[in-house]
Ligand SMILES: Cc1cc2nc3c(=O)[nH]c(=O)nc-3n(C[C@H](O)[C@H](O)[C@H](O)COP(=O)(O)OP(=O)(O)OC[C@H]3O[C@@H](n4cnc5c(N)ncnc54)[C@H](O)[C@@H]3O)c2cc1C
């Protein structure tokens with residue numbers, strides 16, 4: 001079955017991306033060798049979120065397992081923009097699939113620099129904007145405010161003709177309003193969901209388990225939340241949706257497509273199986289056929305009642 | 306003599322048959338047949354998940370569990386026999402201990418760094434001192450075997466809380482040159498294994514020592530301090546919560562001595578004592 005598709009003009013051999021921050025290909029290549037590239041599990045690679053300056057990340061503990069999921073408070077460790085461009089980008093360009101770079105900043109000025117510098121590189125097919133972070137000027141989390149999201153998009157849109165994808169947070173009452181703000185500001189797509197705000201209490205001591213007190217929930221535990229949000233957002237906006245949140249196999253990936261996502265991303269499942277992306281892809285023809293679809297495109301254009 | 310580079314893990318998880326499973330001194334030992342993977346190196350670990358029913362009642366375990374191998378041997382009909390020593394502390398380790406011969410277990414790896422040879426740590430080294438605590442005796446058993454095979458002398462000091470937490474000693478260690486400490490005094494030295502280490506270092510020429518250790522965080526930190534104070538090279542096999550084991554999640558952070566964090570699954574689990582800020586990261590006393 002032909003699974004090729006596209007997302008805002010980026011041609012893809014299939015509909016399976018990775019969730020930002022859930023698959024460090026540079027580390028995986030050292031561990032698994034060239035087999036990782038030869039049998040690359042995704043049709044498009046999304047980098048972890050890049051920030052202006054290098055960041056060490058959060059103090060431990062950073063992980064907590066929940067029923068059918070996990071909470072993380074990783075804290076965006078990374079080499080910063082310069083380190084990323086000089087050292088990491090070349091390795092990400094060798095994967096043989098389109099590259100989307102995720103960026104985050106705490107003010108529009110820094111976002112502009114990140115988008116300009118990253119978009120200028122030929123290796124980069126598109127940019128994902130991680131807006132789950134407070135704006136230092138307003139103190140508001142950009143991705144929780146439709147107006148802030150629209151204003152940021154309006155500032156960034158003139159910088160590049162490459163696709164700009166806004167990664168939506170689920171920690172809002174009305175995600176479709178934020179998505180409409182992104183669309184009004186000129187976004188080419190939205191991706192969703194990021195992790196759901198969550199905390200855990202140390203089983204042995206009277207304190208929070210995670211080093212910074214709270215984190216974000218992911219994995220199958222969040223899938224129903226993600227499906228509900230993808231559905232309302234896909235119904236509200238014209239731009240395509242990248243759906244994710246607890247996808248663990250082809251069936252659950254197809255659920256997102258039926259909810260209105262154009263393509264999907266696999267996140268936490270990669271931790272259980274480094275080839276989870278390939279497992280989703282190889283199961284899709286049977287999953288599509290079981291639901292009576294002759295092609296991926298049919299499922300992408302199907303509407304749920 | 307240098308230790309070989311770490312072996313490369315096959316890409317993806319693979320089902321392995323459970324060949325054996327039995328209780329041992331309060332712990333549990335099981336054997337997996339790995340027909341695909343390369344021979345692991347001392348200090349390395351695997352990510353394991355019982356297949357197909359991993360998620361138990363209540364939805365945990367969900368993530369695979371990091372487990373060091375305790376012994377490796379050629380399997381007569383091909384592949385490797387990997388032994389794992391398990392302390393049942395929660396739903397993941399309990400599920401692994403409940404696997405029966407003929408069951409299948411998902412395995413990825415081998416992952417992580419390996420122990421150096423004593424001469425790589427200390428050119429003057431006359432041999433190795435291995436300090437294991439509780440379930441941490443598993444990697445020590447592997448290292449001891451390797452040293453025996455290479456004709457390098459070693460002494461093992463093993464510490465346990467009580468008899469109910471002392472599995473695998475007879476099976477994994479020959480009794481020669483092994484000294485035991487039990488906190489409850491039920492046999493061997495009454496007290497901590499670090500008491501034995503201090504005795505040994507006092508009697509010995511510390512300048513010809515190379516120390517290796519694996520065990521609970523407080524023990525590792527004590528061993529680390531003892532060695533750093535005496536400028537004795539020490540390698541520690543640490544633990545931390547892990548989701549993936551191959552560098553994907555950044556969840557296994559351990560603070561480095563010079564600031565920032567290392568990813569224990571790829572930069573460790575074997576680290577030099579002076580590389581890290583503490584062996585007790587995330588523990589309540591460190592905040
Ligand atoms: C490199 C490495 C090698 C290891 N080798 C071995 C080995 O050879 N043998 C062996 O028995 N063990 C080994 N371990 C430890 C083993 O991985 C853990 O004991 C295991 O993951 C615990 O899982 P569990 O479900 O049984 O227990 P959990 O319920 O996960 O509890 C274990 C501890 O984790 C914390 N915890 C409790 N609940 C949660 C939760 N929901 N999420 C996160 N943490 C929680 C608590 O501190 C608890 O004491 C190794 C660990 C590492 C990193």
Ligand SMILES: Cc1cc2nc3c(=O)[nH]c(=O)nc-3n(C[C@H](O)[C@H](O)[C@H](O)COP(=O)(O)O)c2cc1C
Pocket residue numbers: 018019020021022048049072074076102130167192193194195217218219220222244245246247265266267268269554555556
């Ligand atoms: C360990 C971890 C790290 C993540 N890092 C990032 C990140 O850097 N940037 C980002 O936009 N999303 C990040 N995410 C969110 C994922 O991309 C994804 O949106 C979310 O986990 C839901 O999908 P899943 O349930 O399939 O994991 C991270 C998630 C996890 C579990």
Ligand code: FES
Pocket residue numbers: 546547548549550551552553554555556557568569570571
């Ligand atoms: S356990 Fe995932 S990066 Fe180390």
